[in-house]
């Protein structure tokens with residue numbers, strides 16, 4: 001049973017200097033410091049449980065998101081957790097429809113990232129109070145209750161609540177067996193960690209060799225800045241992994257539409273399964289044009305890590321603009337909005353392959369995709385969840401990867417809690433890591 005009134009909300013700016021090693025770098029984000037606006041919710045329930053929520057950011061943006069979290073705090077403080085989750089759709093709407101804050105959204109940008117951080121903390125707290133990992137809380141939840149968490153506004157033209165109910169009802173069939181399958185074998189993953197754009201060829205070779213030894217069979221390589229470099233790097237990685245293993249490419253929005261088509265026709269010989277974010281994430285019709293042009297080359301289009309909200313996903317699906325849909329646990333408005341996108345993807349029969357390149361994203365999104373398999377999609381065809389091998393040591397409940405698959409978390413909650421020691425060290429600008437780095441920069 002949920003209990004307690006939210007008595008405190010705090011938010012901290014936590015940054016990791018990943019840019020120093022080129023980790024996480026791509027054609028548009030050349031110096032990413034993996035960071036998080038880290039929210040902690042406390043209650044008066046006296047059970048010692050807290051809710052932890054993050055949203056992923058890159059360095060400087062974090063302080064802006066933290067401000068937005070503080071601006072949203074009054075919606076959460078002094079609220080009864082039972083009232084929040086009892087009408088979660090209403091609460092989601094209260095946050096996303098704040099009469100003043102929605103002007104700097106709505107449901108997009110900084111204010112939506114902040115909403116995700118707050119709501120991720122609420123879901124963590126809820127799951128902890130129920131004593132279940134988040135995926136299991138969702139799997140066991142009555143379908144009507146689950147649907148009551150979703151705001152269907154703006155998507156009823158493609159998915160009504162009744163249709164969604166039908167999907168969830170169908171998903172009940174074989175659910176126990178799929179849960180057993182997940183617990184035994186886990187959810188298939190791919191790795192992006194070998195081939196960030198800032199890595200040298202030697203680093204790429206070494207990491208790729210290690211990944212192959214560890215049993216990875218699916219790899220993503222960053223492309224988009226320089227065609228000759230891309231050709232060299234893609235050849236290198238394809239030669240190393242061989243013709244049978246899966247290769248994906250990610251351009252992180254670098255190209256115009258015609259440029260994307262032309263560039264990919266030059267990389268087609270390396271047989272990528274998909275090109276990810278070939279152009280602006282807002283250009284739905286542009287994605288549709290690219291998708292259509294790449295069909296004869298056997299290359300799909302993947303996108304989603306910077307899709308603002310369910311409305312953009314709806315239109316991408318309507319326009320047949322993507323072949324692989326990439327949800328993000330912190331870009332959308334938390335679990336609530338991700339549920340609506342999983343259900344739309346099911347309706348359109350488009351495989352979901354979540355984005356996880358960032359700090360904490362692997363920890364969070366594994367819950368969503370495991371739930372999706374057990375209760376919604378019931379399929380692993382063309383599906384895999386991204387994995388990046390960075391910063392897990394800072395989390396209290398880090399992901400477990402076995403045989404290149406995510407093993408379902410067993411601890412209660414949303415795996416969002418960071419180690420206090422790590423937070424203290426990496427808090428910006430006063431944590432010891434940043435004090436040293438900033439002092440060195442100033443000398």
Ligand SMILES: C[C@H](O)[C@@H](O)CC(=O)C(=O)O
Nearest residue numbers: 024025026029032356357
């Ligand atoms: C800046 C991030 O590392 C980004 O490159 C992640 C990404 O695009 C992915 O993981 O996919």
Ligand SMILES: [Mg+2]
Nearest residue numbers: 250276277305
């Ligand atoms: Mg990407």
